[in-house]
Amino acid sequence: MGRPAALSVLPAVPALALAAHIGPAATWLPAVRRAVSPALSGLGDRDHVALTFDDGPDPDSTPYFLDTLDRLCVRATFFMLGEAVRQHPELTREIARRGHELAVHGWSHGRPWLPTPVRDVRELSRAQHVVRQVAETEPRWYRPPYGILTGGRWSAAHHCGLRPVLWSAWGRDWKADATAQSVLTTVRRDLRGGGTILLHDTDRTAAPGTWRVTLAMLPELIDHCRTEALRVGPLAEHGIPTVR
Secondary structure (H helix, E strand, O other), rough: OOHHHHHHHOOOOOHHHHHHHHHHHHHHHHHHHHHHHHHHHHHOOOOOEEEEEEEOOOOOOOHHHHHHHHHOOOEEEEEEOOOHHHOOHHHEEEEEEEEEOOEEOOOOOOOOOOHHHHHHHHHHHHHHHHHHHOOOOOOOOOOOOOHOOOOHHHHHHHHHHEEEEOOOOOOOOOOOOOOOOHHHHHHHHHOOOEEEEEEEOOOOOOOHHHHHHHHHHHHHHHHHHHHHHEEEEEEOOOOOOOOO
């Protein structure tokens, strides 16, 4: 049987180079991450939970999250796309002004099917630079789009002095059938003290309107954490080192 048509148009890549590129991406799987690189899950102080949001900033949704977080007296880490920061510099500065931590989510939200080490470094450096320039803050953390941490992205993070961090609990809040209750239940299933929560403050790469579901469940999530005597805040207050 020949190669699928979708693959036949891809350029040939040496097997060893492809393995070095794809192999580390297996850390996307929680079981693999726990076994080979538990630090990637963002585990920190046992009495603290790191609250993180991906894919912004988005003027249609992010301001609602900022207002809700203000009311809840909670600060978070926002993993930002460089192209969105460039498009919305004032919103980026407002996020920082309100006391939230800015981190890097890459330049755009693509999937890294083939090794592109030069492009990985160039785009991550570009994203890091625009966050630094716009918000006048030095980002510490990097979470790749889709959580796919390829060999090239590992190397790019090292080159940029950024620490890769994925998550230990997520809400699957990008799905079209997500509800506030389903997101909350999914987060709580894996949430422990010292954990890092992944949510989204935009539907830029998700089903339309899903950000409203995430926004609606935030108060109950924070209330649950506080009932469990867990502090909620950004990665900067999570008790994990910034060195890679």
